[in-house]
Amino acid sequence: MNKVVANAEEAIKDIESGATIMFGGFGLCGIPENCIQAIVKKGINNLTCISNNAGVDDFGIGLMLQKRQLKKMIASYVGENAEFERQLLSGELEVDLVPQGTLATRCMIAGYGIPFVPLLAGVGTEVAEGKETVTRNGKQYLIEEAFDADFAIVKAWKGDKLGNLIFRDTARNFNPLMAMAGKITIAEVEELVEPGTLDPNTIHTPGIYVNRIFQGVTYEKRIEQRTTRKRN
Amino acid sequence: MALNKEQIAQRIAKELQDGYYVNLGIGIPTMVANYIPDGINVVLQSENGLLGMGPFPFEGDEDADLINAGKQTITTLPGSAIFDSAMSFGMIRSGRVDLTVLGAMEVAENGDIANWKIPGKMVKGMGGAMDLVAAAKNIIVAMQHTDKAGNSKLLPKCSLPITGLRCVKKIVSDLGVFDVAAGGFVLREYAPGVTVEEIKAKTAGKLTIAADVKEISF
Numbered sequence: 001m002n003k004v005v006a007n008a009e010e011a012i013k014d015i016e017s018g019a020t021i022m023f024g025g026f027g028l029c030g031i032p033e034n035c036i037q038a039i040v041k042k043g044i045n046n047l048t049c050i051s052n053n054a055g056v057d058d059f060g061i062g063l064m065l066q067k068r069q070l071k072k073m074i075a076s077y078v079g080e081n082a083e084f085e086r087q088l089l090s091g092e093l094e095v096d097l098v099p100q101g102t103l104a105t106r107c108m109i110a111g112y113g114i115p116f117v118p119l120l121a122g123v124g125t126e127v128a129e130g131k132e133t134v135t136r137n138g139k140q141y142l143i144e145e146a147f148d149a150d151f152a153i154v155k156a157w158k159g160d161k162l163g164n165l166i167f168r169d170t171a172r173n174f175n176p177l178m179a180m181a182g183k184i185t186i187a188e189v190e191e192l193v194e195p196g197t198l199d200p201n202t203i204h205t206p207g208i209y210v211n212r213i214f215q216g217v218t219y220e221k222r223i224e225q226r227t228t229r230k231r232n
Numbered sequence: 233m234a235l236n237k238e239q240i241a242q243r244i245a246k247e248l249q250d251g252y253y254v255n256l257g258i259g260i261p262t263m264v265a266n267y268i269p270d271g272i273n274v275v276l277q278s279e280n281g282l283l284g285m286g287p288f289p290f291e292g293d294e295d296a297d298l299i300n301a302g303k304q305t306i307t308t309l310p311g312s313a314i315f316d317s318a319m320s321f322g323m324i325r326s327g328r329v330d331l332t333v334l335g336a337m338e339v340a341e342n343g344d345i346a347n348w349k350i351p352g353k354m355v356k357g358m359g360g361a362m363d364l365v366a367a368a369k370n371i372i373v374a375m376q377h378t379d380k381a382g383n384s385k386l387l388p389k390c391s392l393p394i395t396g397l398r399c400v401k402k403i404v405s406d407l408g409v410f411d412v413a414a415g416g417f418v419l420r421e422y423a424p425g426v427t428v429e430e431i432k433a434k435t436a437g438k439l440t441i442a443a444d445v446k447e448i449s450f
Contacts, residue, residue, distance in 0.1 A: 052317070076357050097357045100317065122366070126349075
């Protein structure tokens, strides 16, 4: 078993135009920076992206938007990105806005082998349009489908060569859910270690879900809203 | 004088009860954390995956891996817990979060809320708002009473795309505190210096005045 690849270029080498790809992260927190840059460099297009957000104009998924690589974006919140809004309003980009909990749950059930799930969020709203519903105990629920993604690309703090992953702080967010949900899961990590180094009790994503892993380089980890307080 | 944003947050903070788990939305709701009354301990939930949200970090201590749902750098507290986004909405959906405070563009007299989209104009997305309003037991809306043109945002029916149906229980606007009851909006408290007549004139939805209506105190 060899899951270790040299770098992002090698990890994404079989991702072709037209693929559906999940990207972990919340805002710019916990995004797979190396793989995003490699996809931008590779220049593939017509991609469908599943990610909570769409980056900012000059970082994260925003870099792929700048190069018009996306056909469709599935996300819960896409503010903070002028180019996104422009492509959406001009009709260049197809967008499916999904409630955040629904987005997370549709990733989760994909990883758990559950095809669909009844959820309350969005009942009576535009989100419900065209969706099957089910009623239990007088409450109506929307039937929400598991995502079907060709690739899931996630960013972890530490990983071992068997693909076991540990995330750090709120950079966890969608990453472990998407790691379980891709047909092929690629993990980039800040620190890649030998099996046996990580305490099995602390693993967030078991290696069975991870197909490829590599240690990323030069993480910028950009902060979107730098908020601080003064020292007394 | 109508309330400023800080005062709206301060008034909402009086609704907090000891032991509450609370989700605060972006904007005025976030400021509620600055006014938690003495002797009241609440745990703040941030839907990107944190229970026990602490204050902003000291200058120089910012950590890109530790943010709130508004993408602001924050801190943890003793007893904080980190989890993934599915678990985060699991605790919301299953009713463990006692109170949600969020902003709104419009609220209808039946408790419908619109706060995620202006067709053809603003397309930022709903984020976690639809999940929160569908599930939370207690929702307080923090909002300006009227838009910039002076039109009421407390309406008979929402004109913008709906975020959730019949879910808002209470509104604190710059003009007053309102319950959302079976018969529409009920004015409970008015801002200092604001008359009941002014509030009536600026509320398009059905409004009744509580028999014990009084001035907001902090």
